[in-house]
Amino acid sequence: MSHFFAMGGYAFYVWTSFAVFFVVLLIDALAPIARRRRHLRQLRSRMARSEARRRPGTTA
Template sequence: MHAFFAMGGYAAYVWPAYGVFFIVLLADWLVPHFRRRRLLRELRERIARQDARKERAIRPSTASS
């Protein structure tokens, strides 16, 4: 078992490569999730601003009259 983990003397290169691979794999899985959440939040905010703008155009304020 020790020989397997030592990787024939190349363990200092092999195990970090596995670590970097799994970090990149995790990032590749998480980044689209966070990007989707951010885009959906921005879209909801944009729709809310448009709705508010339409509401103001339909019912002008009495203070400006």
């Protein structure tokens, strides 16, 4: 079993490659979710400003 994890002397390169791959895969999966949240937040802000402009007598 230890021979498997040692990878014939290339363990550091192999396991670092696996770690980088999974980090990139995680970022690739989470980026669209973060982008969607940011866009929704911006849209809500724009809608609130537009609504505030429409209402007379508000201070903004």
